[in-house]
Amino acid sequence: MNVMSDWIEIGRIEDIPRQGARVVATPAGNVAIFRTLNDEIFAVRDLCPHKGGPLSQGIVCGKRVACPLHNWVIDLASGEAAPPDEGRTACFPVKLENERLWLQLDRPE
């Protein structure tokens, strides 16, 4: 089994502000880890499908983030751009166990 298929511990939930995000730096680029107002956690590739803007820097509302470059709105659960814009960014499995955050990198959805 590939080592990367394991869950990686990436930090604690308090490390990310509510309605905010932090990134996990990987050789293949950043993955943005979002925390919503209700403490739900999502992981998506930190790359807007429009012009590659860093989604982690956007304003988080509900389960969506507005890209800081041109305000495309991306659904955090699906990675899809809100209509009428069209595009999708990859999502990653992420989980919270005992206040610790875990990320799986080799299975983008």
Add this chain to the structure above:
Amino acid sequence: MKKQKLIVIGNGMAGIRTVEELLKIAPDAYDVTVFGAEPHCNYNRILLSPVLAGEKTLNDIILNDDDWYASNGITLHKGRKVVAIDRRRRLVRTEDGLEAGYDRLLLATGSMPFMLPVPGRDLPGVIGFRDIRDVELMLEASQKYRHAIVIGGGLLGLEAANGLKKRGMAVTVVHLLDTLMERQLDKPAADLLKRALEDSGLDFRMEAQTEAILGHDRVTGVRFKDGSETPADLVVMAVGIRPNVDLAKSAGIHCERGILVNDTLQTFDPRIYAVGECVQHRKQLFGLVAPLFEQAKVCANHLAEYGIARYEGSVTSTKLKVTGIDLFSAGEFQGGNGYEELLFQDPARGIYKKLVVESNRIKGAVLYGDTGDGAWYFQLMRDGTDISAFRENILFGQAHLGDAGHGADNRAALMPDTAEVCGCNGVCKKTIVDAIVQKKLFTLEDVRAHTKASASCGSCTGLVEQILQSTLGSDYSVSPAKKPLCKCTDHTHEEVREAIRTENLKTIPEVMRFLDWKTVDGCHSCRPALNYYLLCQWPNEYRDDPQSRFINERAHANIQKDGTYSVVPRIWGGVTNPRELRAIADVAEKFEIPTVKITGGQRIDLLGVPKQQLPAVWAELGKHGLVSGHAYGKSLRTVKTCVGKEWCRFGTQDSTKMGIDLEKMTWGSWTPAKVKMAVSGCPRNCAEATIKDFGVVAVDSGWELHVGGNGGVKVRATDFLCKVDTEEEVKEYCGAYMQLYREEARYLERTAHWIERVGLAYVQERIVSNPESRRALYERFLESQKSAQIDPWAVLAKESERQHFEPLRKVG
């Protein structure tokens, strides 16, 4: 849960729009059944005129085809007229005996053409102009016959006449009054229109009352009150419409001229709603499409049991294209009654403009030939803007030439398909037209969302509106009376601020709760606005919410296209020294900053800094006394100066020192949008103070103060506010102006737009003619500055804060 049953009677624009709005917000709430008397799917009734004129085909104007009904699970009964509603048993019955039960019923029965009660009105060849059947009858007649009479010189009558003429018939328009389109035009504009239509080949009989329609098996002519007769093989009655209330009345639902509805579009029977041309709301009837769509939205909201929207009537202006001629009218356009009238006439170019004014406020407008400024006048009218400051030029338009869509009456129609309309987003005309047609867009907001045209800087808005108008046909009207802050609320900016103030709301969640926000935690439009409004209202008390700020203000640097940032230290009044320059040079070298650029605001920009490096860069700059320049914020940016009398042989005052003093006083303040200032030492104005939000020009005897300018997309030169004598006064007026802008402009509204909205006269009244008001504003400004003037870079450069700039973890 079992779905409720919704029956819609009326398969037209208002009914189906309501269903579409309902599907958007509550797709699973109802089993929907639609009954339509016509044997067609929902089509765009506004476009019947172009079909008649041969410019469009019937297929072009279908809005929802059979597939749409099927794929949304809607049962459609085409060509089945509902003849009875049994409210007790809650079911409807059609002419052919079909019965269907409902939980909620929506009446959208539209209107009927009013047929004059004269002898012969039932003869073959006498028709209205309302639906596809009428158009088919007219087309048939145009092939067999020669002479047509259109009774009624309103919009619909003129369009019918124009269409029939294009189909080869000789057409006479008969009108009861001496003014065509008297509900939209005054006499001079109507006369211009009449002359233009006569030139194109139409005949008119004005002030003629129809007495009888002549003929035995088919119409042969019309006799008038004065005894004269005119032969005709086709008579089109277009004298008005009447809400179609027969069905509602027969079911005992309270009707007057229309079906009475309240602000939730509910009839007197709580299970029954009504929308569109069949309703009467606050004594008003409706004929234009924009109010119907507003009603549809509100009605859908209540059908979905959200219960928060209200329809409070629409203030509409009418923008029309009658047979190729642009017309605009709004408000009390007739004038008279103690109103003043501003007039512009250029008969050779076929242009007429009239503004009706009372106490320097626009009450109404008629524009003929050149309607490019209609939206602007309408805005000034709705906002009640005091126009005294630009009254002498107002008839010449908003002076935004070029891309703003003004200056050429038919620019949009004449543009080739490939011409670029929106320079920011690279959108050409064809893309916009295709989106309007294929995605059935009706409003500017829709076009923005789908194409991005005019969604960035907005300078092509006028042009996009023209394209919308020329694509949609004659009846394009701009509407909503009040514009909500964003899609999360129905409240306006002003209402939100008022609630914050009077209800003592102190946090974003409190505001959202109190005002029934529709979303859990807002959106990227409203959260920054609310954060600003709270900060402005409760200075020294409100705790700023960084997560509700755009990234630039959260990271205190400007994000660039590659995700790196730019850093601009404050250089007070544009004056620096070797020590500061050396510090900046050292930082640029140490951190290998790729680009160092002199800005337009007399500062230095360090571009290409990765986020993680920002705190270290700031710490290094801070060691040499350099602080944040706020080049990233909706805040005081830069104060540009010239060298003034210290060096310049023309200088009259120490403009450099004045600039530094103003910057020291105002730095750190958050504002609705960015604020730039400049101070020039003499009227040669080398610091370009007359295109700044606040500009000071020194003269020999004191200081001239200028406000509301900006460069950028639409250059706007400042308005002259007043002249003052002393340096202390410059500061007091500057602080008062800043505070007035902070307290009363809408979030993201630059001073230029704010002043155009409220009028210079208002700003002068608050700041110049009323010293008490000025001093109170100035004091409030200084008070709020107490907690604002903390260098954010120094705070964020501390070790304890640095984690916000670091990755959570590095992998691999």
